[in-house]
Amino acid sequence: MNVSRRDFLAASSSLAAAAVWSSRALGALKQNVKLPDQPFQLGVASGDPSPDGFVIWTRLAPKPLEGGGVPAEAVEVAWQVAEDEAMSRVVAKGTKVANPDWAHAVHVEVQGLKPDRWYWYQFKAVGDTSPVGRARTMPPADSLPAALKFAFASCQHFEQGLFTAYEHMAKENLDLVVHLGDYIYEAAGGQRGLRSHVGPKLTTLDDYRNRHAQYKTDPALQAAHAAYPWLVTWDDHEFEDNCAGDISAKGLARDEFLKLRATAYQVYFEHMPLRRSSLPSGPTMQLFRRIAFGRLAQFDVLDTRQYRTDQPCGDGTKPPCGGELDPQATLLGDKQEAWLLDGLAKSPATWNVQAQQVMMARVDQTPGEKESYSMDQWPGYEMNRRRILKFFAERKIANPIVIAGDIHSNWANDLLVNFDDLDGRPVATEFVGTSIASGGDGAARPSKLEGILADNPFVKFHNTQRGYVRCTATPKQWKTDFQIVEYVTRPGAPLTTAASFVVEAGRPGVQNA
Secondary structure (H helix, E strand, O other): OOOOHHHHHHHHHHHOOOOOOOHHHHHOOOOOOOOOOOOOOOOEEEEEEEOOEEEEEEEOOOEOOOOEOOOOOOEEEEEEEEOOOOOOOEEEEEEEEEOHHHOOEEEEEEOOOOOOOEEEEEEEEOOEEOOOEEEEOOOOOOOOOOOEEEEEEOOOOOOOOOOHHHHHHOOOOOOEEEEOOOOOOOOOOOOOOOOOOOOOOOOOHHHHHHHHHHHHOOHHHHHHHHHOEEEEOOOOOOOOOOOEOOEOOOOOOHHHHHHHHHHHHHHHHHOOOOOHHHOOEOOEOOOOEEEEEOOOEEEEEOOOOOOOOOOOOOOOEEOOOOHHHOOOOOOOOHHHHHHHHHHHHHOOOOEEEEEOOOOOOOOOOOOOOOOOEEOOOHHHHHHHHHHHHHHHHHOOOOOEEEEEOOOOOEEEEEEOOOOOOOOOOOOEEEEEOOOOOOOOOOOOOOOOHHHHHHHOOOEEEEEOOEEEEEEEEOOOEEEEEEEEEOOOOOOOOOEEEEEEEEEEOOEEEEEEO
16 A cells, blocks of 8 residues: 655644544543643654554653653553544554653554554543554565565764754655664763753663653654654664673673663663563563564564673774684574574575674775774674574575664675685675764765775675665565765755665675666
């Protein structure tokens, strides 16, 4: 079912103030809690779709940068899902309690809907009505859809640039969005950027809640959330830059580190459209999960931060030191890796998408005779990387596609089991997406581009402009478009396609579109 993006955005704006609600849903509300006006300032979101439903999310926060501004009482919130933008053909409804212990966030796991179609949803609390959001269900598990179109993004530093890319993303005709981490940044607010973070370096529940809320107040980010269901996973800045498992990169004692992580994980859950299966328990929270788009695509959403061993060679971009070859080193942890390989072995999908955080290709970052590799990425965990790629090859996994973020730059890479044999055939394809805003405007031709391409012939494209990556999959072909905005340090940047590539089903490797 195709829906005009222009019509949807116009309808969402007008219906935010005047939606149709059933008297039964309104009658279920408790009216004894007094809220300030406009409690839905953080917008709405949906996520983790299935063939019969999805999660819908909002948070009551009339004073978003001041702890939310809701009294420390439970508030009952009504919700509705409809088949039309006017919210007149309601197909599901109910109420949910917004609890102060969870920042008055609301997660509703909607079920019983028809597969493979769009729906609209909305919330109401004590007389105020939220904006309208749009979500879709996945196709039936045994179906083979004609096409899937999605975008992936990461790294949206609020201080370093505007979220212009999301303005354009919201106008695309996508089925879903995948966010690969660094949704927020944790450092204290500064005065050198275009806009300043609220608050100090994040340490408390209130600190984290205010920071997440600040990001959610961005109108472009709200529009992209309202337009599509999202699959989300974190990287490091949601908590601590370059953290590794239970090891602090900043020298915190383990007990202090895990206490801080429990705080960060709770607030992350509060602000994302996640199912209860991802509910954190202290400093642990399971984000790895699997979502299928019929038999066309299987998304394995991974977590390469929570379970990894420490980075080798002192972290950073370094020459090989031997530690990167440690067979016990892991990015995924034993449980997640076993889950991943088992799911891949059983996958019926044409395209098997690994939605994860860090670049898998072993890219030599120093042009010339000397070598250096990012120890925070898969090259720092070389044997783990080889094990995954060898599994792709030996088990003949159908069309593995790895997507990543983290490094504020675009890459299109062939993935080899052994990067010491550059004549080897690719066993998978990798697309790395740039940042939404982190790093400022970026460049179409980075200073080391020619040297990187010469030393790494499996790299087919690289630039550092801002934007997102759009992917279209059919049963026969995968197409990737690197969508960029030339500047984020001022508003109004147009969207252009920097490069496009295809992968033919059954033939791993990047080809020019």
